[in-house]
Structure formats: structure tokens, C-alpha cells
Amino acid sequence: MRLSTPHAATPRAWTVELQPRPGGPALACPQCTPLPHPVPAGAARAVALAHLARHARASVLPAYLRTCQCHARGCRWHARHRGCAGAVLLVLTRDHGGRRWRLADVCAACAAATERAAVVPDTLPAASSLPLAKSPVHSGPSRRQEQAHVRVREMLTYLGAALPRFCSPTARLLAVQCALRANHRGQVHLPGGLLRGMRLAGHAVPWQELTHADWLSCPSPASRTALGGVTAQLLDAAVLAQVHGRAARARAAHWALYSAHLSPAHDAPPALRLAALALASHTTAGSGSAEPAHLTRMCGLSSSHLDDLLDRLLRLRLLKTWGYDVDSDELCWQLPAAATHFA
Ligand SMILES: [Zn+2]
Ligand SMILES: [Zn+2]
Ligand SMILES: [Zn+2]
Numbered sequence: 001m002r003l004s005t006p007h008a009a010t011p012r013a014w015t016v017e018l019q020p021r022p023g024g025p026a027l028a029c030p031q032c033t034p035l036p037h038p039v040p041a042g043a044a045r046a047v048a049l050a051h052l053a054r055h056a057r058a059s060v061l062p063a064y065l066r067t068c069q070c071h072a073r074g075c076r077w078h079a080r081h082r083g084c085a086g087a088v089l090l091v092l093t094r095d096h097g098g099r100r101w102r103l104a105d106v107c108a109a110c111a112a113a114t115e116r117a118a119v120v121p122d123t124l125p126a127a128s129s130l131p132l133a134k135s136p137v138h139s140g141p142s143r144r145q146e147q148a149h150v151r152v153r154e155m156l157t158y159l160g161a162a163l164p165r166f167c168s169p170t171a172r173l174l175a176v177q178c179a180l181r182a183n184h185r186g187q188v189h190l191p192g193g194l195l196r197g198m199r200l201a202g203h204a205v206p207w208q209e210l211t212h213a214d215w216l217s218c219p220s221p222a223s224r225t226a227l228g229g230v231t232a233q234l235l236d237a238a239v240l241a242q243v244h245g246r247a248a249r250a251r252a253a254h255w256a257l258y259s260a261h262l263s264p265a266h267d268a269p270p271a272l273r274l275a276a277l278a279l280a281s282h283t284t285a286g287s288g289s290a291e292p293a294h295l296t297r298m299c300g301l302s303s304s305h306l307d308d309l310l311d312r313l314l315r316l317r318l319l320k321t322w323g324y325d326v327d328s329d330e331l332c333w334q335l336p337a338a339a340t341h342f343a
Contacts, residue, residue, distance in 0.1 A: 013069035013104035014055040016048045017096070027051060046214040046235040049162070052103040056090060063088070068107035070114070078113040085109040090120040092161060118161030121154040121179075147248060148255035153281035155179055155252070160298040162236060164213050167300055169270040171209040173277070174200065178216060180253035182234050183246065192228030197257070199266055201228050262318050262335060274299050275309040276318065279333060289325065289332040
């Protein structure tokens with residue numbers, strides 16, 4: 001089907017900058033505010049992301065009309081590459097010491113070549129790259145499993161860029177669950193049983209870390225329910241902009257906790273669980289590979305720390321082998337024979 005109306009002229013790229021001012025930071029958006037307007041101290045990041053998400057929501061385009069905005073600007077956002085390719089994705093990029101944020105439609109090749117860029121998780125990533133597959137209703141269990149693991153990978157990648165470096169592995173594991181389980185207003189309730197299963201019941205610190213990062217607000221102690229559950233409000237508007245497909249996201253949240261074959265015991269150190277989840281989300285049919293820098297960003301770890309964790313997974317027999325491929329510069333691994341597809 002072809003439409004004759006030239007909707008594609010809508011430029012889906014927005015940039016906001018947080019400018020330091022004597023009275024506190026101000027948000028500048030060249031597309032809608034002639035003058036920077038002040039934002040509450042401590043909430044600057046959240047306000048910036050919310051502003052970008054509003055622009056994205058206000059100019060929704062069907063997938064077949066979205067074009068690479070990087071290409072439209074001469075590909076100046078990254079080092080040279082072979083040209084645009086792949087699906088057009090919504091990509092968040094942080095620049096200038098974390099003060100400038102850009103949200104734009106960018107092709108997969110440009111997104112991969114751009115530093116500090118993260119794909120904003122889409123609700124149906126596998127379906128969106130296949131515009132003809134209109135009905136996800138017919139997807140079988142293994143297809144749904146695959147979508148769950150793609151969704152977890154995209155969420156980890158996004159959080160690797162959206163959360164500050166100081167966030168601990170525990171806070172990151174919690175953020176994955178919150179982002180995937182939130183309702184359409186960004187409210188999330190994690191029941192006490194779930195938190196106990198994650199060995200997080202009664203732990204206030206990871207919630208405080210995410211609050212301090214302006215990623216969620218968690219009014220305590222009123223947010224704690226009688227059975228030890230926690231209710232919170234997500235402030236990350238880029239995640240909120242993508243909150244359809246709740247059942248599929250809930251499956252992904254469940255997969256992240258229980259179904260990944262490459263999964264240490266729930267009382268294992270959080271850094272080990274996070275590294276295992278990052279690997280699992282890149283594993284298909286018993287083996288996987290990824291850029292080392294991509295994995296360390298996802299986990300908020302140094303590369304030597306990641307190497308240690310991979311050795312631990314080897315000793316726990318959750319990995320059969322791991323190593324660096326000299327040709328591709330990628331980190332590669334294999335699972336033991338017992339752990340099969342979509343581990
Ligand atoms: Zn604006
Ligand atoms: Zn480009
Ligand atoms: Zn491109």
C-alpha cells in the first residue's frame with residue numbers, strides 16, 4: 001500500500017539541553033521554547049526526558065513513513081560507516097557531559113555507530129522490524145519467548161544509557177522489573193513475594209538509588225503495602241512513551257527473573273545475576289556474542305569486573321566457554337549442552 005500524502009517530511013528528531021543558571025538548571029528546547037525555562041533542581045534529567053517523550057508522542061508516524069533522521073543530516077552524529085541500513089528505531093543519545101539529550105528516528109546502522117546511544121524499547125520489537133507481520137496473535141510459545149528475550153535486551157540497553165553510572169547492579173535489576181511491569185500511567189507495584197524472590201524484600205537502598213537518579217519516585221513508607229510490596233511511579237518518560245503491550249512486557253519481566261537458562265541462584269551476588277541476564281538476552285541456540293563495551297555499559301561495570309564475572313559463571317557451569325574473538329572484537333560464549341534455545 002502506498003500513500004500519496006508526503007507525511008514523511010515530519011522531522012522526528014528533538015534535542016534538549018540543560019543549561020546551568022545562577023538560580024538552578026534551565027531546560028532549552030529550540031523547537032518549542034524561545035527561552036530556557038527553569039526546572040526544579042534534582043529533577044532536571046527527568047524533565048528533559050519527559051519533554052523529549054512529549055515531542056515523540058505528539059508526532060507519531062506509522063513505521064513505513066519513519067526515516068533515518070541521522071541520514072537526513074548527513075550522518076554527522078557518528079563516525080563514518082557503510083551507509084544506512086536496518087529498521088528505523090527511536091534512539092536516545094546523551095551528549096556534552098550528560099547535559100544534552102537527543103531523541104530521534106535513526107536507522108539500526110546509524111544507531112550502532114553512534115556513541116552513548118540507546119534504542120528506546122519498542123513494544124513489539126520483532127514485529128516492528130517486519131512491517132508485513134501484522135498479527136502477533138499467531139505467534140507461538142517459542143516466538144513469544146524470543147520476543148521476551150529481545151525485549152529484555154532492549155530494555156537493558158536502554159537503561160544502560162538512561163541510568164547514571166552510579167546505579168548498582170541491584171538497582172539495575174530492579175529497574176528492569178519496574179520498567180517492564182509498569183502500567184500505562186507509569187505506576188508499578190512489585191508484590192512482596194516477587195521482591196522476596198529477588199532477595200530484595202526490606203531493602204530500601206536500591207529504591208533510593210533509583211529515586212536519586214530521578215528515575216522513579218517512591219513515597220515511603222506509604223508506598224510499602226502490608227505484605228511487603230512496593231508501589232512506585234516511574235519518571236522516565238522515554239519508557240513511559242512505549243507502554244502499550246503490557247502482557248508482552250509482563251512475559252519479558254517473568255523471563256528476566258525465571259526463564260533464562262543462564263541464570264544463577266537468586267541469592268547469587270546481584271552483579272553476577274545482572275551479567276548473566278545481559279548474556280542470556282544475547283544468547284540464541286546455546287551461544288551468543290556481543291561487543292564488550294556494550295555489555296559493560298548494560299551492567300554498569302568495568303571490563304575487568306565483567307571478565308571476573310564470566311569466570312564465575314564458567315566455574316558455576318552456567319557457561320561452557322567464553323573468550324574474545326580477535327577478528328570481530330566481540331566477546332563470545334557458549335552454554336553447556338543441557339541449556340538449549342533462547343537461554
Ligand atoms: Zn520542545
Ligand atoms: Zn547516520
Ligand atoms: Zn541511518
